[in-house]
Amino acid sequence: MNQERHITQVAVPRPLRTLLSYTLSTEQQPAPGTRVLVPFGKQYAVGLVMSTATVATDAADNSFMLKAVETILDATPLADPHLLELLQWAARYYHHPVGEVIFSALPGALRKPKPLSSRLQKWLAAPPTCLAAEPNPDGNERLPNTLLLTDEQQQCLHSIQQWNQQTPRRPILLHGITGSGKTEIYLRLIEPLFTAGKQVLVIVPEIGLTPQLLLRFARFFGDTPMACLHSGLSDGERLKAWLQARSGAARLIIGTRSAIFTPAPHLAMIVIDEEHDASLKQQEGFRYHARDLAIKRAQMLDIPIVMGTATPSLEALYNAQTSRFHYVRLNQRPGTTRKPDLHIQDTRPFELQAGLTPHSLQAIRQTLARGEQAMVFLNRRGFAPTLFCPACGWHASCQHCSANLTWHARRNRLVCHHCGAEQATPLQCPVCKNPKLTTQGQGTERLELTLQTTFPAALVVRIDRDSTSRKGQLEDKLSTVRGNDPLILVGTQMLAKGHDFPNLTLVVILDIDQSLLSTDYRALERLGQLLVQVAGRAGRADKPGRVILQTSQPEHPLLHQLVGQGYTPFARQLLEDRKRWHFPPFGYQALIRASSTASMEKALQFLEHISQRLLTIDSATIQRLGPIPAPLEKRANRYRAQLLLSSQQRAALHAALHQLLQQATTLPGRSGVRWSIDIDPIEFS
Numbered sequence: 001m002n003q004e005r006h007i008t009q010v011a012v013p014r015p016l017r018t019l020l021s022y023t024l025s026t027e028q029q030p031a032p033g034t035r036v037l038v039p040f041g042k043q044y045a046v047g048l049v050m051s052t053a054t055v056a057t058d059a060a061d062n063s064f065m066l067k068a069v070e071t072i073l074d075a076t077p078l079a080d081p082h083l084l085e086l087l088q089w090a091a092r093y094y095h096h097p098v099g100e101v102i103f104s105a106l107p108g109a110l111r112k113p114k115p116l117s118s119r120l121q122k123w124l125a126a127p128p129t130c131l132a133a134e135p136n137p138d139g140n141e142r143l144p145n146t147l148l149l150t151d152e153q154q155q156c157l158h159s160i161q162q163w164n165q166q167t168p169r170r171p172i173l174l175h176g177i178t179g180s181g182k183t184e185i186y187l188r189l190i191e192p193l194f195t196a197g198k199q200v201l202v203i204v205p206e207i208g209l210t211p212q213l214l215l216r217f218a219r220f221f222g223d224t225p226m227a228c229l230h231s232g233l234s235d236g237e238r239l240k241a242w243l244q245a246r247s248g249a250a251r252l253i254i255g256t257r258s259a260i261f262t263p264a265p266h267l268a269m270i271v272i273d274e275e276h277d278a279s280l281k282q283q284e285g286f287r288y289h290a291r292d293l294a295i296k297r298a299q300m301l302d303i304p305i306v307m308g309t310a311t312p313s314l315e316a317l318y319n320a321q322t323s324r325f326h327y328v329r330l331n332q333r334p335g336t337t338r339k340p341d342l343h344i345q346d347t348r349p350f351e352l353q354a355g356l357t358p359h360s361l362q363a364i365r366q367t368l369a370r371g372e373q374a375m376v377f378l379n380r381r382g383f384a385p386t387l388f389c390p391a392c393g394w395h396a397s398c399q400h401c402s403a404n405l406t407w408h409a410r411r412n413r414l415v416c417h418h419c420g421a422e423q424a425t426p427l428q429c430p431v432c433k434n435p436k437l438t439t440q441g442q443g444t445e446r447l448e449l450t451l452q453t454t455f456p457a458a459l460v461v462r463i464d465r466d467s468t469s470r471k472g473q474l475e476d477k478l479s480t481v482r483g484n485d486p487l488i489l490v491g492t493q494m495l496a497k498g499h500d501f502p503n504l505t506l507v508v509i510l511d512i513d514q515s516l517l518s519t520d521y522r523a524l525e526r527l528g529q530l531l532v533q534v535a536g537r538a539g540r541a542d543k544p545g546r547v548i549l550q551t552s553q554p555e556h557p558l559l560h561q562l563v564g565q566g567y568t569p570f571a572r573q574l575l576e577d578r579k580r581w582h583f584p585p586f587g588y589q590a591l592i593r594a595s596s597t598a599s600m601e602k603a604l605q606f607l608e609h610i611s612q613r614l615l616t617i618d619s620a621t622i623q624r625l626g627p628i629p630a631p632l633e634k635r636a637n638r639y640r641a642q643l644l645l646s647s648q649q650r651a652a653l654h655a656a657l658h659q660l661l662q663q664a665t666t667l668p669g670r671s672g673v674r675w676s677i678d679i680d681p682i683e684f685s
């Protein structure tokens, strides 16, 4: 006998690769994007409705075996169909369980099997019309924007606007040197959209979301409601910002990586600031790239996407070369500001003091004497990366990782920068009892101390993760620097981008040798980007800037090219090398990582099984490199290994991975092994 049944497909936050089907009673009609409570095993789980259908069934049909949805949790769907489509696409592309993808896109407060409070429910359905912008600097009074765009900026803005009218629309790569005024371009692209009642999503890197940047947007857009999403928010704050975006009330949504999943019913443009930045890639769990998902989202919605950077990723440059992206340049800094003067300094002939050559020290001295600021950049926290015994050679290493412990002098602790483990500093060598332990190498803490000793009259300000961990500390330090008094700034990559310090005229960059010699094929690209970004902090106002790059590899040809000819020729050269080796963007990669608490052997063996299985799936188009131990062989008590897959054909690679996952439960040696797939990997540690 035929009968009609209502069936819904639900995503649950469990490591499942499919959606689950449940039946609905006739009065239950949840729209896609609504949360439901469903029976799952012996318990209940929260789930998100992906689709519903009415089907004719007969008694023989096994859909009679389906369980029923228990409760519908939301009166209004939380995600719109476009966002659900994007998330499903992402789950397929990144080969990650669909429910985990979908729930990782929801704020923590919505992952719980609880209805929203009636106040929030009402508010989601019919948002209050006048929400205060968030954050709320200066009471959000809109300041008159007195900046007149330069001719170059005008032209750039005009080209982007023209291209945005064309169909089919293509992503836009805005390649503008540091300090060329890219942010001004974003502001003016966005402005007319707000007048039309639209929403705009701006994604910035982790460390780019500075109070300064928010203030600039808030000043420009005055009382336009803004929602800001970043990792520092409490659950409640995040939920509020998210709901403001979802309801359409927040016009400007600005956030880090995961903000790409914010629902926005009137979304009309996406901006990615610092397109090349590694923090746009999620490195744990669901490993996605926010830039790539942004491109996909814009394409699905047929809206413009603008990606700005001073140092485009090789992928983006290649896409521009092959006309997949429109390419716009800004080559000048507005006003009288010039590009800083870059200079390579060979460290080998000198005895270094505080890690600095006499030449660098002299340059700092002169800068301070002129009443200006100098920055010394060193991308390593702590006092010293090694504590060792000169008598027997013992050195302090982490019990849980294959890495040395870093000595933090101020707290007098040994800290592992990989797993976070800490311990007291021993008073003597634990092996030979020698009481005179020595440190080797230097981190920012030591640099701060030695600079202070060398320049006793100068103010030395250190900005890194340790010196800014308390709330307000970073803001305080930044405002000291912006006070423009002469000082020496010591910092890590936290200082590399986005900051605009008008009186900073000298930048000294230390310790880049490791990246120059690295075997990671992406290391040079990252180094080039970092150097250009750090160098870009110098001389941003009317005073000329100067940059000194200290290295013991002064003849390195690519370093010369970067310094002599600039980022673009350097990047083109790297692209040539990638082409020769069929590396991305000339090929496609996936990295399979496996780890075990038992032994390295176990992790390697499991990957060997995967490798063999892939050979039977596709031996023609997929190259397998490894398995090999990961560069950091052990982290947090897990032995780590990796297998790199590459192919000239993206579709073939994905098809093989899909097949592999379907056979995952039959792979030998998998008990006790954790493994994951990283699509388009950018980090190989």
Ligand SMILES: Nc1ncnc2c1ncn2[C@@H]1O[C@H](COP(=O)(O)OP(=O)(O)OP(=O)(O)O)[C@@H](O)[C@H]1O
Pocket (backbone or CB within 6 Å): 147, 148, 149, 150, 153, 176, 177, 178, 179, 180, 181, 182, 183, 184, 309, 310, 334, 335, 497, 498, 499, 500, 536
């Ligand atoms: N047309 C203009 N006239 C005067 N000043 C300008 C103009 N456009 C931008 N500026 C100023 O130049 C400085 C750099 O601009 P902005 O921060 O937008 O550059 P950017 O390209 O985003 O730099 P970075 O890549 O280094 O972050 C800012 O202080 C900004 O106010």
Ligand SMILES: [Zn+2]
Pocket (backbone or CB within 6 Å): 398, 399, 400, 401, 403, 416, 417, 418, 419, 420, 421, 635, 636
């Ligand atoms: Zn450790």
